[in-house]
Amino acid sequence: MIEELKNQISIKLNNEIKNIYGVEVELKAETPKNKENGDVAIPAFPLCKALKKSPQESASLVSSILDGLNMFETISVLGGYVNATYSREVLSKSVLDSLDEPKKVDNPKTYAIDFSSPNIAKPFFVGHLRTTVIGYALSNILSYRGHKVVRINHLGDFGTQFGKLIYAFTNWGNIEEVRSNPIDTLVGLYVRFNQEAKNKPELDDEARRIFKELESGNEEYRTLWKEFKEYSLNEFNRVYKNLGVSFDVYSSEAEASRKSARVISMLREKGLLVKDDGAEIVRLKEPYPPAIVIRSDGATLYITRDLEEIFDRYDKYHFDYMLYCVGNEQKLYFTQLKEVLKLMNAPFEEGVKHVNNGLILKDGKKMATRDGSAVKLDDVLNESISLARAHIEEKNPSLENKDELAKKIGVSAIIFNDLKNYRENDYEFDIDAATRFEGQTGPYIQYTDVRIKSILNQCAYNKDNVDYKLFNTDSMYDMVKALDAFEDVIDKCISEYAPNYLAKYLLNLSTLFNSFYAKEKVLCENIIERDTKLYLLSKIKDVIEKGLNLLSMSIVDKM
RNA sequence: GACUGCGUAGCUCAGCUGGAUAGAGCAACGGCCUUCUAAGCCGUGGGUCGGGGGUUCGAAUCCCUUCGCAGUCGCCA
Structure with a gap:
């Protein structure tokens, strides 16, 4: 307002x-x-x-x-x-009255959002946290504003990596081992392949050949691939459940590959494909390097499948915007993709956005374990949960359902710790700082919400008793102004595709309340004053919980 | 080498479409629980906004230059 x-x-x-x-x-x-x-x-x-x-x-x-x-x-x-x-009195009344009206856009757009999109046959790494939580938060925020949202998880279930995996499995693996411990076994095989290929580069050729056959429909390879994919999906869905993340659609590179003849013939008809060193490429304007669309052995590449996929999505959803929540490393790739779409005169090209995100760092370097391998998100979440459990044990040992609570607090802490950072920048990961109950953390906000509710639960209020003159004090008026800013913050998150503004906003609102709480008694003798404060508190609670929901964080009643 | 991004307090980060004394959390130090959850609140100290130049009434913010770090750069995804 x-x-x-x-x-x-x-x-x-x-x-x-x-x-x-x-x-x-x-x-x-x-x-x-x-x-x-x-x-x-x-x-x-x-x-x-x-x-x-x-x-x-x-x-x-x-x-x-x-x-x-x-x-x-x-x-x-x-x-x-x-x-x-x-006039504080007049403004406060109109702000608080307006909070109940939903602020939906007049002309809703359709946003297709591609986020998370992990590679199968690998664990879900911390590296995937950012795209997953940023994409999901954005989809919630857009949908809150009244836009139509299609949440897409585009599985990396194809490509030469499967040639490698299948080679490794057929030469060194056995199916019983895979079935008893799928992900670890498959990763082990993949790692071994890469190690051996260092000395024997001909293995890479072999992997490419196998992938080419897989793409061409080799039954044996296809059966293996399907089984491996199934294991990965089970694993991913467990992670998504923990994070509270869900999708409307799962799409697949393999599927896109199967249909890619269409987009290839579109490119050919427009005369965009040029033979070069055996491969077929699309030349782009300076200073961009050309996009290789068809490998010299005829197999497709990432961009071939993405091009097919985006036309397919446009046919299905008629999106106004197609957001790709993918890391900074692929910045050049996405400009190439957009350049190709421009050359193709794709009607939707302008709505295609790379919503890029930075890395999660440990000591200034991409987060990894001691032996240099990537860190599993599960391990991080479990550690966060046990830290949260320890905090609860220390602060409030008599609580019920401590394990469930620790899970809600621990997971939300990791989500918030990610979302409070600006999307495009790298950030330094410190699990102790993230799960601390003090400072700029998820638990701080959850705790604030709990404090408010514990007051509201003690006493009902009558809205007719609210006296808007009482919003004259700085602390009351500051909170009103903060409440007023909520919808503007949502708009900013949308215009920059950046949920960190909402995260920072929730911290600010929480601090304003806690500061007020330390100074003034809410449940005071004067009923007018009491009900006015309770009314304001109920609004703050609503906004905090609205915000937590949008960020996919848990709301708790006691902690 | 080229392109892109980053460099702000001891640490982690905001602020960057130019505006009043550069903000927050952590850490340090000092206060506040006979009162609604002290997981909180209040206060103190701490900054050549990487360096240099320019544009402007005004620059952390825009331009140039330089140093440092990161990412990317035709048959991976």
């Missing part, structure tokens, strides 16, 4: 100045850095040059125009700035 008012003020102000002085300026109403300076600040400097007046004089002119708008309780000039405040 305040955000909207600021826009209105800017427009009115600039129009008035144009009418009165005949000059075009772009004054912008801002939120002052220091809240002592009021609710709205307008730097008047742009006027100085246009009117050849001093900053103070310019600010005075602005303040007199502002005065005519009848929107503010106080207006003052400080240096080249005009500061203004609203």
Whole structure:
């Protein structure tokens, strides 16, 4: 609401100045850095040059125009700035009333979101955490705003890696071992292949040959592949259940490969494919390297399958936006993909976005175990859960369902620790810092929610008793303004495809409440005051829980 | 080498579409529980915003340059 008012003020102000002085300026109403300076600040400097007046004089002119708008309780000039405040009583009432109205967009769009998309026959690594939680949070946020969302998990179930795996299995593996401990056994085979291939590069050729046969429909290989895929899916679904993440669609590279003749003939018809060194490539404009679409042995590549897949998705969902939540490493790849789509005149090209994310680091390097292999997400989650369990034991040992609680707190802590960081940047992983119950953590927010609920559960309130004059105090008014900012934060998350703004917002709102809580008694003698505070608290609780839900974090009642 | 991104307090990160004294958490230090969950709150100390130049009334923010780190760069995904 305040955000909207600021826009209105800017427009009115600039129009008035144009009418009165005949000059075009772009004054912008801002939120002052220091809240002592009021609710709205307008730097008047742009006027100085246009009117050849001093900053103070310019600010005075602005303040007199502002005065005519009848929107503010106080207006003052400080240096080249005009500061203004609203009536706290009036604003608080309209903010709190408006919280109940759902804010859906008038023209909903369809967003297809490709996220998580792990490679099968491998464990679910921490590296996949970011795409998974960012993609899922974004899908929730978009859907909250009224957009149509298609959550897609595009399984990496094809490619030369399966040639390697099948080679390793047929030469060194046995099916009983795989069946008794699928993922570890398959990973072991894959690792062994890569080790042996270091000295025998001809193994890589062999793997490519096997993949080519698999793609061409070799029955024996296909049976193996199907079984391996089944094991992986079981594993992944367990992880998704723990994270509270779900999808609308599972798509598959293998499926895309099967249908890829279509997109290849589209490329051919448009004359985009060029023979080069035996392969067929699409040349791209400078400075991008060409995209290899067909290997010299005729097999498809990642981009071939992705191209087929995106046309298929467009046919199925008619998306306005196709978001790929994939790491920074593939930045060049996605610009290549978009360039090819441009050359193909794909009608949906503009809506294709690479929602890139950074790495999870340990001591400045990509997170790995001591022997250099990737860390399993399961191990991280389990450690987080046991740390949470230990905290509970220390702080509140008499609680019931401690194990279940520890799971909710531990997993949410890892999710929050990821989402609070800006999407595109790498971040340093520290499990102790993430699971701490103090500071900028998931548990801090959950704890705040629990504290609020423990008050609300003690006493019902009557909304008719609410006295909006009581929102005059700084702490009460600050919370109202924070509540007002929620929908703006959601919009920012959408415009930047970045859920960290919501995560930071929840921290801020929690701190405001905790600060208030330490100073003032809620369940006081005066019923008007008590019910007013309880009403505000119930709104804060609603917003915190709304936020936790959007981020796929758990809500707990006691902790 | 080329392209992209990053470099802000001891540590982890915000701020970057230019605006008032550069913010938060952790760590350090000092306070606050006969009162609604102290897992909290309040306060103190701590910064050449990597270096240099430029644009501007005004630069952490924009431009140039330089150093450091990371990622990527035709038959992997």
